[in-house]
Amino acid sequence: MELYAQSAYELTRLLHSRQVSALEILESVLKRIEAVDGRPGTLDPGEFTEEDRRKVHAFITLTAERARAQAQEVDRKLAAGEDPGLLAGVPFTVKDIFCVQGTPSTAGSRILANFVAPYTATPVARMEAAGGVMVGKVNLDEFTYGSSNESSAFQPCPRNPWNPDRVPGGSSGGSTASVAAREVPLSLGSDTAGSIRQPAAFCGVVGMKPTYGRVSRYGMIAFGSSLDCPGPIARDVRDAALMLQVIAGQDHHDSTAAALEVPQYVALLEGGVKGMRIGLSPDYFRIAIPDIQTGEYALQPLPEAFSAAVHRAAAALADMGAEIIENVPMPNTRYGIPAYFVISRVEAASNLHRFDGVKYGYRTSQPVQDLRSLYRKSRAEGFGLQPKLRILMGMYVSAAQYSEQYYRRALQVRSLIRRDFEQAFDPQGEYRLDALLTPTTPTTAFGFGEVYGDTVLMQYADQLTVPANHAGVPGISIPAGFASDGMPIGIQFLGADFTEEKILRIARAYEIATQSEEWRKACPQERQ
Amino acid sequence: MTDYEAVIGLETHIQLNTLTKIFCACKADSWNAAPNTNICPVCSGLPGVLPVLNEKAVEKAMLLAAAMHAQIQSLSFFDRKNYFYPDLPKGYQISMYEAPLATGGYLDLPLPQNEARRVRIAKLHLEEDAGKTKNAGGKRLIDFNRCGVPLVEMVTSPDLRSAEEAAQYLTRLRQLLRWLGVSEADMEKGHLRCDANVSIRPRGAAYLNPKTEIKNVNSIDAVREAVQKEIERQAREMEAGHTIESWTLEWDEDSGKLKKMRSKETEADYRYFHEPDLLPLHISEEWKKSILTALPELPLERRQRFVTQYGLPEYDADILTAERSLSDYYEQTVKAYGGDPKKVSNWLMNDVLRMLNEKGMTADQLRLLPAHLAEIIRLIDEGVINNATGKSLLEKVQASGETPAAIVAREGLAKVSDDAAIRSICQEVIAENPAEVENYRNGKATLMGWFVGQVMRKMRGKADPNLARAILEELLAQ
Structure with missing residues (x-):
């Protein structure tokens, strides 16, 4: 197997046994990127060609020289007998929502296109300190606002490696595309409503949203500050565990990062599921879509392939000794999206205030008469449609006269969603679950232009992932086969606060149970 | 003319004298620092940064709250106060709104004749300072050094009744802040800032008239003067049958005049919400106790x-x-x-x-x-x-x-009270000054002081002057 296609875990093993050098790994990866990625996203993409259609376009910024320096440092440490760290020589990409010193940190927006960060986000710094080699910054929905990557100001945007006419999902679509296309084994993403798990499901990779506070948010450009979680994206559960091991833990730059010890995720990974209680909830097998005219919900069952994938997984885990608990009520699941609409937009509008054309980032080149017109023009020209929609909605629902009716109410709904999880996981409760098993998404990856433009419908792609963000609990999406359209299906395990080691263990057990299945041999089509 | 009384409330911002800023590790004090040299990604609001609360600022605010007899809350929250201004780099100020650090409180202001005026505290909370903006040569210059300096905002109820009382309140507050060691409280340096809300009403009335807000008063004397002038202006307006409008006024130190800054628009909507980047502030009994043991007698x-x-x-x-x-x-x-x-x-x-x-x-x-x-x-x-x-x-x-x-x-500075030593010097003085001796004996008694002085001089001040005088009187009487 080519080096670029190896897992992070395997690469560190090869490196430590001196079968390869970090530089060799890197060159293999850079070659792979050159072969499959195509041109990076830019603000001024010109004509979209057939060649463009067939490429991945994960990157905004390739940092090859920086990566070479890092790889050489890893090789030097190895030669000198120093400990090069847990991720020694492992190439990774970073969603361009994280600041990395000396690199453009764009958030996929025109307003930050010229912003070069003077400091490095904590999770990136930890990966680099552990010997990881960052090869570049990858594309995303503008400011993470989306579920398809189509809203990025940097085009061409990423395409799904399994089918270039399908979106990779989002907002961490560049991350999941780069991992699925075997450009890198690991990527750092962020998840506010499902932005790691949904594109992971769409791209057939593993994506984990850790507990809120498990991984520092320092250096991650904020969307919904009370919901945002950085997390790992990988091709298998072991790599995700390895990466989480490195990025998790207390940070004196982030007071919401928990002061809790980080378990040995990799060492605990194969503890099995014997005796574990894994729940299924009917509320995760149907989706609620509001009628735009009446506001009434229509409940629709999920496509058969999705419930079948989940039930197959449940059966496999039961075979390995887990106890499956059916009919766990999660009644407030359906309110996840409306509450999210309000809370995330209030926080987003506030978080976007700092982009005003004064200090950094885009400033209008038009003449301005006064300060207000400087603000207005810079923001009007710098922000794309999605940030503008979020600002409008956020300002509306947080205005003094509406705040009670919308924002406060949404916070109450959030508490109810949290209570659903508390009851399901309560060790003294009726269900005493170790994890809840659900589909990750209600559909497979959709085609470009199919959903984009309908902001509400787009948001509903996150219906099954957003409750975990409201509740703060951890979730992981792993591949579980393919639908009839040939696109990957993801299943999700949700756990109680700070029980990442449990859901990683369950996910790993599922991998073991299905490792010989035919669908696992499938590979995204090669494009060269 | 109607007899009016003034109704004054003071809104103060107190810069706490912590070592570092409230949410980052920059020095809190930027006095004499060149613009934008005491800043970091956090206080200059770069994308992706997060605030981390400086506990020392909380502790100093707790001391002040306790000294103001306010109730320190076991649970409080920081909120975001959203507004656009170039010297506010995040586009929101981290402040407290819904659940402030402390509630209630008062200061008993001593008045003449052993009376006291109880000035109630309507608001007491922690917040971060913004930067500074100044206009120069058609440009607007921004200095972020002050961004993130810890402040306590403390607002009184409209309990003060004269310009002098307003000045007294500030004097007592400044004294208290320095006494507690929580602020340098130097108004000229902006450690203690004050806006004054002023209205007047017929003496004895219970209602409140529209008020004006005076900003930019940078010394206690200026507060006294500005408030006094505003009281007089309002009285003149009322006497002339005009109503008082809710203006914001600016004190111009150089001309000693109040200038109208703006008519008060409708209240701005700051869209307050809990700051999600900071945890709720829990103040345990133990923490409170450990801090308040340092609370001195006021x-x-x-x-x-x-x-x-x-x-x-x-x-x-x-x-x-x-x-x-x-x-x-x-x-x-x-x-x-x-x-x-x-x-x-x-x-x-x-x-x-x-x-x-x-x-x-x-x-x-x-x-x-x-x-x-x-x-x-x-x-x-x-x-x-x-x-x-x-x-x-x-x-x-x-x-x-x-x-x-x-x-x-x-x-050898001790007084010589040895009779013999003084006596011999006295004899010397008498022997050396026959003319004065004669004058004295002829009735010029005031010369006694001169004689004592001579003795003291010879003894370099160590003689007990009372003893010297007694001996001289005795010798000269002979």
Whole structure:
């Protein structure tokens, strides 16, 4: 197997046994990127060609020289007998929502296109300190606002490696595309409503949203500050565990990062599921879509392939000794999206205030008469449609006269969603679950232009992932086969606060149970 | 003319004297620093940064809250106050709104004739400061150095009734802040900032008229003057049958005039919501207790105690408690001395204070310790040295750090009360000045002072002047 296609875990093993050098790994990866990625996203993409259609376009910024320096440092440490760290020589990409010193940190927006960060986000710094080699910054929905990557100001945007006419999902679509296309084994993403798990499901990779506070948010450009979680994206559960091991833990730059010890995720990974209680909830097998005219919900069952994938997984885990608990009520699941609409937009509008054309980032080149017109023009020209929609909605629902009716109410709904999880996981409760098993998404990856433009419908792609963000609990999406359209299906395990080691263990057990299945041999089509 | 009374509330911003800013590790104090040199990604609001609360700021705010008799809340929250301004780099200020650090509280402001005005506190919370904007040459210049400096915002109820009371309140507040050691409280340097809300009404009325807000007043004198002028303006307007509009006024220090900044628009909507980047602020009983054990006796309480315990006049007590270390110094001296507290007060008010002013020091910085001062007073009481020697000893002890007794011994400053030694000098003086002796004997009794002076001069001031006089009288009578 080519080096670029190896897992992070395997690469560190090869490196430590001196079968390869970090530089060799890197060159293999850079070659792979050159072969499959195509041109990076830019603000001024010109004509979209057939060649463009067939490429991945994960990157905004390739940092090859920086990566070479890092790889050489890893090789030097190895030669000198120093400990090069847990991720020694492992190439990774970073969603361009994280600041990395000396690199453009764009958030996929025109307003930050010229912003070069003077400091490095904590999770990136930890990966680099552990010997990881960052090869570049990858594309995303503008400011993470989306579920398809189509809203990025940097085009061409990423395409799904399994089918270039399908979106990779989002907002961490560049991350999941780069991992699925075997450009890198690991990527750092962020998840506010499902932005790691949904594109992971769409791209057939593993994506984990850790507990809120498990991984520092320092250096991650904020969307919904009370919901945002950085997390790992990988091709298998072991790599995700390895990466989480490195990025998790207390940070004196982030007071919401928990002061809790980080378990040995990799060492605990194969503890099995014997005796574990894994729940299924009917509320995760149907989706609620509001009628735009009446506001009434229509409940629709999920496509058969999705419930079948989940039930197959449940059966496999039961075979390995887990106890499956059916009919766990999660009644407030359906309110996840409306509450999210309000809370995330209030926080987003506030978080976007700092982009005003004064200090950094885009400033209008038009003449301005006064300060207000400087603000207005810079923001009007710098922000794309999605940030503008979020600002409008956020300002509306947080205005003094509406705040009670919308924002406060949404916070109450959030508490109810949290209570659903508390009851399901309560060790003294009726269900005493170790994890809840659900589909990750209600559909497979959709085609470009199919959903984009309908902001509400787009948001509903996150219906099954957003409750975990409201509740703060951890979730992981792993591949579980393919639908009839040939696109990957993801299943999700949700756990109680700070029980990442449990859901990683369950996910790993599922991998073991299905490792010989035919669908696992499938590979995204090669494009060269 | 109707008899009006003023209704005044003061909104103060108090810069806490912590080492670092409230949410990052930059130095809190940027005095004399070049613009934008004391900043970091956090306080300049770069994308992706997060605030981390400085507990020292919380502790200083707790001390202030307790001193204001406010209730420190066991649970409070920071909120975001959203608005656009170039010197507010995040586009929101992290402040407290819904659940502030402390509620209630008051300051009893002493008034003449032993009365007091209870000034209630309507608002007391922690927040971060914004930067500074200035216009120069058609450009707007921004300095972020001040961004993130910890502030306590403290707002009084409209309980003050005159410009003088407003000034008194600020004087007492400044005294208290320095006493507690929570702020340098220098208005000229912006450590203590004040906006005044002023309205007037017929004396005795219970309703409130529309108020004006005076901004940009940078000294206590300026507050007194600006508020007084505004009261007079409002009275003139009312007398002329006009209504008062809710303007925001700016005090122009140079011209001594109030200028209208703007008519008060509808209340801005700051879209407050809990700051998700900070955890709720829990103040446990243990934490509170450990901080409040450092809460000293407050200046007004101590002032009252000095009157009752030491029998000092209010005037003395006021001056001696103007500053904490001076009042500590006074009490330590009284204890060490053991005699009349008023005598100690006289020494402090006449001599020690002059010394402090000349040297620009506070009492706790003196090498002349309370024990030294007490010793000097005692040496005088016991007749070992005279008063003038005592006063000269103050400087000598301060300069050398030696004890007064040691200096007296080394320099031979003790009064000579040996009858024989003085007698022989007196005889010398009489022998050397026959003309004066004759004049004296012919009735010019006022010459006695001159004779005593001669003796003192010959003995370099060490003679007991009373003894010298007695001996001279005896010898000259012969």
